[in-house]
Amino acid sequence: MAGITADQIDCIVMATVSHPFQTPACAPLLATRLGATGAAAFDISAACAGYCHGIALAADMVRGGSARYVLVVGVERLTDFTDKTDRSTAFIFGDGAGAAVIGPSETPGIGPTVWGSDGAQWDVISQRESWIDVHERDLGWPHIVMQGQTVFRWAVWGMAPVAKRALELAGVTVDQLDAFIPHQANVRIIDAMVKQLKIPDTVAIARDIAYTGNTSAASIPLAAERMLREGEIPSGSLALQIGFGAGLAYAAQVVVLP
Numbered sequence: 578m579a580g581i582t583a584d585q586i587d588c589i590v591m592a593t594v595s596h597p598f599q600t601p602a603c604a605p606l607l608a609t610r611l612g613a614t615g616a617a618a619f620d621i622s623a624a625c626a627g628y629c630h631g632i633a634l635a636a637d638m639v640r641g642g643s644a645r646y647v648l649v650v651g652v653e654r655l656t657d658f659t660d661k662t663d664r665s666t667a668f669i670f671g672d673g674a675g676a677a678v679i680g681p682s683e684t685p686g687i688g689p690t691v692w693g694s695d696g697a698q699w700d701v702i703s704q705r706e707s708w709i710d711v712h713e714r715d716l717g718w719p720h721i722v723m724q725g726q727t728v729f730r731w732a733v734w735g736m737a738p739v740a741k742r743a744l745e746l747a748g749v750t751v752d753q754l755d756a757f758i759p760h761q762a763n764v765r766i767i768d769a770m771v772k773q774l775k776i777p778d779t780v781a782i783a784r785d786i787a788y789t790g791n792t793s794a795a796s797i798p799l800a801a802e803r804m805l806r807e808g809e810i811p812s813g814s815l816a817l818q819i820g821f822g823a824g825l826a827y828a829a830q831v832v833v834l835p
Contacts, residue, residue: 592627625822627794651794671790675798688747755814
């Protein structure tokens with residue numbers, strides 16, 4: 578869709594927390610399978626904010642001249658880490674993948690990224706046991722657990738200012754947006770953020786969690802691709818995207834969609 582071949586890719590950034598190998602990273606294997614011979618390739622672990630982190634890194638690489646084309650992939654198999662007996666998470670986690678190519682442009686297509694983390698709430702979304710605990714105590718496969726109410730309050734009240742700052746740095750107002758594409762964590766979180774940001778009815782809102790579940794790093798590219806493919810928004814639309822999740826990590830930017 579980007580109109581380039583694999584040998585033109587200089588770097589692959591893969592956002593994932595569900596690759597079953599601690600090392601090596603998954604991205605070099607993807608590079609080989611694609612035929613992107615010699616491309617730099619690495620994984621990043623920023624959970625649900627991973628895709629937006631990848632977009633930020635890729636944009637800086639292209640602007641800085643260390644890469645011409647960067648493939649950013651958000652991919653998860655969360656069902657591998659889902660406790661099927663946990664009523665707070667079993668119904669919501671899903672599997673998916675989405676990708677975008679970042680490359681040179683005559684006009685800016687990616688605004689400044691507002692990102693950060695809150696390590697004081699590191700345990701709010703986490704793997705229940707470390708790999709060491711699993712091994713030493715023979716606990717079986719680890720699962721991801723989440724403190725839902727804490728996450729809800731943090732996402733709604735903490736992320737709205739981040740989204741507003743991303744709009745300010747991009748020089749864009751909410752009424753100029755064509756789409757708002759937040760991480761698909763929870764419909765109540767999405768609707769509350771829309772209210773906090775005072776997003777008008779003219780802006781298309783991604784609520785793909787109804788179809789895909791929470792796919793962590795894959796949720797934003799999955800939603801963006803569907804909105805473009807189904808004609809919900811036109812090519813070249815101006816979108817505000819924001820990812821937030823375990824860490825607690827977050828990142829937001831305004832982008833011109835392909």
